[in-house]
Amino acid sequence: MSTTHSSAATTGAVRTSGAAGSGPRDPKKAAMSGWIGSALEYYDFALYSLAATLVFPTIFFPSENPTVGIIASLATYAVGYVSRPIGAVVLGAYGDRKGRKSVLVFAMLLMGFATFAVGLLPTYGQVGLLAPALLVVLRLIQGFAVAGELGGASAMIVEHSPDARRGFFASFSLQGTQVGSILATAVLLPLSAALPADQFASWGWRIPFLLSAVVIFAGYFIRRRVQEPPAYAATSGDTAQKQRFPLVELLRTRPGALVRCILMTFANVIGMATLIFGVSYATQKGYGNGFSSSEFLWVTLVANIAAVVTIPLFGALSDRIGRRTLMAGGGLLGGVMVGGYLWAIEQGSLPLVFVSVVIVQGIFFQMWNATFATFFQEQFPMRIRVTGFAVSQNIGLMIASFFPSIFTAIAPPGTANVPLTIGLTTFVICLVATVATLMSSDTKGKSLEDLEAHKA
The missing domain is CATH 1.20.1250.20 (MFS general substrate transporter like domains)
Structure with missing residues (x-):
């Protein structure tokens, strides 16, 4: 086993033994999938937090009291954390029973849908209280989706990686979360500075949310190309495992x-x-x-x-x-x-x-x-x-x-x-x-x- 893992450190892909499963490990492709997926999902999650401070208080909530608008907007941000444990249970079970790749593709598409939909929402001035209600629903979906991202991505990478370099390869999914936060800031704030305030509040803030559709499709195709880790694939036919509920x-x-x-x-x-x-x-x-x-x-x-x-x-x-x-x-x-x-x-x-x-x-x-x-x-x-x-x-x-x-x-x-x-x-x-x-x-x-x- 140690000889195989040593060669993996230089080639980035190894073949597992029959005991662990058959087929190649591909830590480089798994790490790239984890990196881009985490970057895109945390771009979406961080984008919402910035918009909740910059623009949502005035367009999704009553404007008579600015303080109430700010508090309500930040409360919708916090809602994303409330749904995360629920997403962890559901998507964790999905990843353990149906496959790491399956949960990662699903979580990415779900997050992309919710973020894109935020960019299409009507404002409080257009539909009244329906606007913040829809915003809360989409934030709940975001929190639910992101709960399965890092767990599935890091499991995929760890199980693909040679033992001697698990920490190095798995760290790229964490690096992706930081890149996503940087991208959200780099896209949204220049728009707020370049556009007149009324144009930014009217349509400019929507652009970064709508752009998520483009990058989500790119991430989807990358993730579809990554194979399940060989050791996990070897257990995919285990009926007892599929019947077992992982949380229990x-x-x-x-x-x-x-x-x-x-x-x-x-x-x-x-x-x-x-x-x-x-x-x-x-x-x-x-x-x-x-x-x-x-x-x-x-x-x-x-x-x-x-x-x-x-x-x-x-x-x-x-x-x-x-x-x-x-x-x-x-x-x-x-x-x-x-x-x-x-x-x-x-x-x-x-x-x-x-x-x-x-x-x-x-x-x-x-x-x-x-x-x-x-x-x-x-x-x-x-x-x-x-x-x-x-x-x-x-x-x-x-x-x-x-x-x-x-x-x-x-x-x-x-x-x-x-x-x-x-x-x-x-x-x-x-x-x-x-x-x-x-x-x-x-x-x-x-x-x-x-x-x-x-x-x-």
């Missing part, structure tokens, strides 16, 4: 791994403290730090660009030193440095903020982020792998989505020493995630077959 088996056989993965997901508090609460802390007048929204748009872009660079580097490093080490170290160091990042904002120095966000978000958090998808996949056996990943990640993210609100509640405008208060809170949450990481099985140097035998 997950809760019965791997409850400990499920809980630990949910807790590990709390490390996302680093990103929420820097790029969500941190933006409010920097730009809201009540906090008095005096940064503009446009300045922090650049801060967010720089953080995402740095992540695009570092993710495959840390993915490759996880194959050498182990994923548990990187996740624990990155989570703790990121948690420690969040207070320093908020202190940099308090000092009013934009260069210092740029340096801090690259260190916290572009380096330390990516040590965790580049690695977790592979590590989570390795915690579950193949027959429930997509479900285990999707359910744990999306329940964890749904809980973590409340962290920015908690931060605002414990450190509202006028609070003394916000960096210390939020920094300590973030560190404690990261400590919980780190303990869960260290309590999980170390996967360094183990083949998927060995891990499968251990979990049998």
Whole structure:
């Protein structure tokens, strides 16, 4: 097995043994499929979040009270997280019972449909309350669809990859999520700057949503060309597996791994403290730090660009030193440095903020982020792998989505020493995630077959 995997590191495709299945592994094609699919789906998801701030409050909600419009618009953004656990259960079962490729193609088309449909919606002025109602429905569909994306993509890549390079290849699906966020910003915000305000509100904002139809078709054809991983294909005729409902088996056989993965997901508090609460802390007048929204748009872009660079580097490093080490170290160091990042904002120095966000978000958090998808996949056996990943990640993210609100509640405008208060809170949450990481099985140097035998 080790000789075969060594050659795979250079050729990118290997042939599995008869025990694991027949046919070629193709990690390069699987990684490309995961990269483009994640980029396109997170382009759609991030595009909505930007539009919910820039334009939706005025065109989909009553305009008499701007504050109510903003709150209602952001509430529709949050709805996307409510439907994610449901999507995780349904699409996770689909991916485990019907195939990784099947769930990825379905999730991409469903996300593309919902995003394209947002671009066609009538406004509040045209149809009244039907407009925000339709917006909520489409946001629910987006959240449902994205829940199956990363779990299916990373399972596909991990099962196609040679054991010695699983972390490197699987990291590309995470890199794709960052690229998608950058693309959404790069498409929507120049339009808002170039067009007169009335034209942007009337039709300009719709263009990025309608463009998703073009790129979704490109991603669809790429994904259709990727074959199921040989090991999974070898079990496709297993009637018992198809009759088994993965969530029930997950809760019965791997409850400990499920809980630990949910807790590990709390490390996302680093990103929420820097790029969500941190933006409010920097730009809201009540906090008095005096940064503009446009300045922090650049801060967010720089953080995402740095992540695009570092993710495959840390993915490759996880194959050498182990994923548990990187996740624990990155989570703790990121948690420690969040207070320093908020202190940099308090000092009013934009260069210092740029340096801090690259260190916290572009380096330390990516040590965790580049690695977790592979590590989570390795915690579950193949027959429930997509479900285990999707359910744990999306329940964890749904809980973590409340962290920015908690931060605002414990450190509202006028609070003394916000960096210390939020920094300590973030560190404690990261400590919980780190303990869960260290309590999980170390996967360094183990083949998927060995891990499968251990979990049998």
